[in-house]
Amino acid sequence: MILLKNVLLQDQPACILTDGGRIARISREPFSVPGAEEMDCTGKAVIPGFVNMHTHAAMVLLRGIHEDLALYDWLSRIWKIEAGLDRDFIYWATKVACLEMIRSGTTTFNDQYWYCPHTRRAALEMGMRPVVSFIFLDSHDPELALRQREACQRLYRRTQEEWGDDGLFAISIHSLYTVSEENIVWANSFAVDHGLKVHLHLAETSQEFEDCKKAHDGLTPTAYFDRLGVLGSHVIAAHSLYLDDDDIYTLGKRGVNCVHNINSNLKLASGFRFRYNELRDAGANVCIGTDGAASSNNLDMLDHMRNTALLQKAWRRNPTEMPLQELFDCATEHGARALGLNTGVIKEGALADLSLVDITGTTFLSPGSVAANLVYAAHSDVISDVMIDGKWVMRGRRIPGEEEIIAGARSVLKQI
């Protein structure tokens, strides 16, 4: 049991007790509990752990290598490098990614990358909550498609035996342009039959949107996936950037989880007119992700929250768009809801996934709310402590094992 005393919760002092991985009690009045480890949090605010809903975590070691390139030029260079990476690379790179995610207050992430058991192992060792997935990406090759179905079944059996039903395994359908129709349908059925989430890229670029319409009788990417029966509340649709009004109606009606990845969209020049209001009003569940750090270029949810809000205000020419509370909800609770996890909220009974923010610096001097100054003025270095599942994974910005991780990363970087 850990008792956080004198901590600011939504700008008012509170006292928070965690017990067995859960938030057990919250009170505005101070209280004590025999046997609880007390922590005086004067000068600190508490926020829910961020839920990063779209990552390719291990790409963190590929960032900054090629900058200022056109998309397909960039992609072909990255793919060439990726072809040479092994499991050790994934393991150590994921550890680096976890270091950076923890440091910036992320407690849960929804990943899509190769060798996913190694991603999981690295993240669990760091104390994080990783959702990893088997990736379907067959390049429309029927033989590869068949092999992937077999591999998916094998991996699923292994997860059942070794991981149990912990809700941290999902199925990725990379995209409509990289996966055969047969496998899209098969993978989705497999996921639905086994109660797994489906993680996919949807309508990221205008080219994908136009190409899909040409290839599929005028169907947009959203309409195409819907015709295949894929869309539902089990689907986590990264990007969801190119949508017409019918698409928005569909995504809302199906209760799809749409993940906005603003910095990646900006940097790759994919676009920025993410239709947040319309998706929200239609009933879709809007979340925030960082995408891989090779394109975004970091895994810092605060950076992405800030730019999400700035761009919503800017492209709609209305500074009242994306108010702070909704922004926080997208970065926390909404992601938790998409993953079916009781995290992303400071509430009795929820998982004890939270961060402490040091508000003694100049950034928080003005009488603005902690949320406003945290998102718009501060950086993640004000996050001093992070707790996941009731255990501290960072104390005073120190994460155990950092030096070993950097050494491990340096050794696998020779593969590039």
Add this chain to the structure above:
Amino acid sequence: MILLKNVLLQDQPACILTDGGRIARISREPFSVPGAEEMDCTGKAVIPGFVNMHTHAAMVLLRGIHEDLALYDWLSRIWKIEAGLDRDFIYWATKVACLEMIRSGTTTFNDQYWYCPHTRRAALEMGMRPVVSFIFLDSHDPELALRQREACQRLYRRTQEEWGDDGLFAISIHSLYTVSEENIVWANSFAVDHGLKVHLHLAETSQEFEDCKKAHDGLTPTAYFDRLGVLGSHVIAAHSLYLDDDDIYTLGKRGVNCVHNINSNLKLASGFRFRYNELRDAGANVCIGTDGAASSNNLDMLDHMRNTALLQKAWRRNPTEMPLQELFDCATEHGARALGLNTGVIKEGALADLSLVDITGTTFLSPGSVAANLVYAAHSDVISDVMIDGKWVMRGRRIPGEEEIIAGARSVLKQI
């Protein structure tokens, strides 16, 4: 004399000697100088000090107070607060701003705010290079206009007597909608006659653009200032956001210094289609500024550099836009050129204004360039040491007097 050994300069090791406020010698080969204080900079890179070309520094204590409001609603609330501020507020708030600027690697800033001698005093005490200005803002009131001309002359005489010709005093013409035509012309002539820069807001919003055309026979804000004979290479034009092709030709021909303030433009929903390429090609000198922290919401040049590049790529739908070297030039050398100061560059003979970047963390593990990882992935907390005029103003992220400044700020915050 200070000798920086084993420091990375544009990704290659170098040895840099400073002497009497200047960079005296740079060599790729190690060297020693008798009497020089040696500093082993292994694990650090050196970058020029940033030149923040548009600030209202003291507004740093007004940030986050009102968020998610429409522009005029926000402005009217801010103006009400500003009316009650005194010199002490300006002094302590500027000190807070300087803390934040130094911490994020800014060594020179070009300010526009009330009680400018107090801004200057606060900044000089911190070791910074502040350009401050007398502000013309008469709300078209002839009596106030006259009083401002007299006040300007008095202040100028005082700067001559007390400050000397140090190039750190300028004239601000707030904007075409807040200053009478008579005073715009008078203030510009005064500046030209005395060899001073003119700092003004130009074409920040579409409303300013349209209102100007209505009020002045179809003249755009740029054309209007040009008709009044104001535009020249002594002019620092903040925002320069709403420009037609003729305006760009004019700004280029006159050699105007155009300052882009992306985060303020995004957050206030003013716009984002800053025409960098066209301005550069026409011959204008493009710089970067943060604007005041009440709207931007911080004074961190790295944040603004990143978003400048992201938005250039995004709105032009071309990821090759705004390559890193040009981005750095806009944030450093171009500002120095606009102000007529020999700073913003690591070069023999230049002012010794520079920052050291700690590259031992995970952000710099990948083989990308220091510049790429600094701008796109890191935050300013990797800036470990800052030197201005050959003197350290920050060592290991410690700035002398920080506690006293926070206490001073708290005392004047009671004015709000």
